[in-house]
Amino acid sequence: MTIQKKTVAVFGGTGNQGSAVVRSLLLNKQNTFDVRVITRDINSSIAKDLLSLGAKTVCADARDHDQLAAAFTGAWAAFINSNSDHHGADDELHLPNVFDFDTAVLKAAKAMGVAHVIYSSGANVYRATKGRVSLAGFDCKSYAEEYARSEEMFDTFTAVLPASFMECWTAEPFCETWGGFPLLPKENGELLLAVPPYGGDGRMPWVSVQDDFGDIVHGILLDPVRYDKKRVQAISSLIRFEDLAHAFTRGMYLFKAIEHPLILRSATGTLVKFQPLSSWADVPQDGSDLRRECSLMFFYMEFCGGRWFAEYPSDDTAARECKEAAARARGCLETNPIAFEDWFKRNFKGHISSQK
Numbered sequence: 089m090t091i092q093k094k095t096v097a098v099f100g101g102t103g104n105q106g107s108a109v110v111r112s113l114l115l116n117k118q119n120t121f122d123v124r125v126i127t128r129d130i131n132s133s134i135a136k137d138l139l140s141l142g143a144k145t146v147c148a149d150a151r152d153h154d155q156l157a158a159a160f161t162g163a164w165a166a167f168i169n170s171n172s173d174h175h176g177a178d179d180e181l182h183l184p185n186v187f188d189f190d191t192a193v194l195k196a197a198k199a200m201g202v203a204h205v206i207y208s209s210g211a212n213v214y215r216a217t218k219g220r221v222s223l224a225g226f227d228c229k230s231y232a233e234e235y236a237r238s239e240e241m242f243d244t245f246t247a248v249l250p251a252s253f254m255e256c257w258t259a260e261p262f263c264e265t266w267g268g269f270p271l272l273p274k275e276n277g278e279l280l281l282a283v284p285p286y287g288g289d290g291r292m293p294w295v296s297v298q299d300d301f302g303d304i305v306h307g308i309l310l311d312p313v314r315y316d317k318k319r320v321q322a323i324s325s326l327i328r329f330e331d332l333a334h335a336f337t338r339g340m341y342l343f344k345a346i347e348h349p350l351i352l353r354s355a356t357g358t359l360v361k362f363q364p365l366s367s368w369a370d371v372p373q374d375g376s377d378l379r380r381e382c383s384l385m386f387f388y389m390e391f392c393g394g395r396w397f398a399e400y401p402s403d404d405t406a407a408r409e410c411k412e413a414a415a416r417a418r419g420c421l422e423t424n425p426i427a428f429e430d431w432f433k434r435n436f437k438g439h440i441s442s443q444k
């Protein structure tokens with residue numbers, strides 16, 4: 089008997105989140121899913137890579153309803169993510185924004201009868217801070233999520249809320265904002281990690297997009313009814329910044345760090361110095377949107393009592409459950425999300441040893 093495969097259309101399938109979902113679904117040992125990548129450019133290198141792994145690729149632009157409708161035709165489920173980080177300037181306020189784009193995509197999926205939708209959403213920072221801070225990249229997604237919920241557009245609808253990406257620690261501008269850790273040592277070889285208070289118990293949620301995000305969405309797709317109307321927080325690790333510095337040191341040198349009050353010294357003499365800043369307002373500014381957003385994020389997270397997800401406390405229960413289900417479906421023995429120590433080990437070993 090041939091088993092009918094379920095088609096999953098991935099809007100944003102060439103992006104960080106979307107491609108992780110595509111890769112995880114393609115590794116399902118039961119061959120449960122046909123995976124369709126929606127992209128504006130089927131000839132990009134990433135689209136070709138995903139094609140070579142077994143995905144199908146279709147061309148559609150969110151601004152073109154007919155293309156979108158064709159891209160969703162016959163799909164059983166959809167994962168939808170857009171990049172909301174680059175929003176328009178004041179003189180572009182009249183143009184469509186992320187809410188408009190994402191609701192257009194959601195409407196096209198509904199029009200084509202897609203039954204199960206997983207939408208990559210964001211926290212509503214504006215509401216959580218009682219109007220003090222608006223981060224359009226997050227707020228717009230939360231409004232699009234609310235739109236889909238209120239309209240009851242699909243048989244099942246699940247919002248997935250990504251934690252902060254672990255991968256940010258491989259981007260120089262991000263690392264520079266926090267003192268250089270872990271990419272950019274000072275002249276004396278010291279790595280500095282300088283961050284404002286997070287609030288609550290200090291444990292901030294992080295997700296490895298490469299290792300876990302795709303599996304978490306895959307896990308939801310294995311049982312969409314179970315996660316209907318839920319918000320699944322995509323989390324690999326909940327960790328305090330002091331412990332992040334420890335995890336780096338352990339990951340790099342595989343030895344027990346000799347701890348001074350706030351300094352972790354490695355066997356090779358490299359230092360990771362953790363320096364708590366006293367306030368979100370102390371994040372050094374250079375006129376860039378990145379730094380301004382970073383300080384506002386620390387304002388809202390502390391204001392909300394230590395909550396990356398603003399209105400909601402961090403909870404990795406569903407993420408762990410989904411990760412386990414997907415890892416099993418991929419035939420993996422390791423079913424836990426990745427720990428920072430292992431993540432640093434994999435991503436920084438070569439980098440650090442070359443600096444000695």
Ligand SMILES: NC(=O)c1ccc[n+]([C@@H]2O[C@H](COP(=O)([O-])OP(=O)(O)OC[C@H]3O[C@@H](n4cnc5c(N)ncnc54)[C@H](OP(=O)(O)O)[C@@H]3O)[C@@H](O)[C@H]2O)c1
Nearest residue numbers: 100101102103104105127128149150171172250251252253
């Ligand atoms: N960085 C973090 O720590 C963090 C944490 C939580 C949430 N987030 C959120 O994550 C989001 C970014 O996700 P990501 O990194 O996966 O994004 P990404 O890599 O930039 O991917 C964006 C995708 O959207 C597609 N796309 C863009 N415009 C399109 C259009 N007009 N029509 C059709 N497709 C279009 C792109 O496809 P093509 O180019 O192939 O067409 C691409 O696949 C942001 O909203 C951010 O707020 C980030």
